[in-house]
Amino acid sequence: MTKADLTIIVQQDENGWFVGQIEEFPSAISQGQTFEELQTNLIEALALLLETQKQELEKEYAQKTFQKRTLQFAA
Numbered sequence: 001m002t003k004a005d006l007t008i009i010v011q012q013d014e015n016g017w018f019v020g021q022i023e024e025f026p027s028a029i030s031q032g033q034t035f036e037e038l039q040t041n042l043i044e045a046l047a048l049l050l051e052t053q054k055q056e057l058e059k060e061y062a063q064k065t066f067q068k069r070t071l072q073f074a075a
Contacts, residue, residue, distance in 0.1 A: 004073075008042060010035070022046055 007023040013031075018038040022028040028046040032038030 006046075008039070010038065025049060 010020040019031045030041035
């Protein structure tokens with residue numbers, strides 16, 4: 001898989017926790033007691049989101065004829 005640079009939006013709440021989401025994938029939201037923990041948790045949230053979306057797509061196309069191709073993307 002190709003490396004991608006993503007943007008995270010981070011706030012620190014009143015208890016000192018870092019709360020953030022990935023701008024390019026707004027459904028990937030998490031928190032952490034440190035910024036490093038937040039980054040790790042956001043990566044895990046994104047991985048779970050992408051895996052869930054993949055499984056849903058596989059179900060949708062299970063009874064259809066289709067092709068898979070690689071998309072090269074550079075922003």
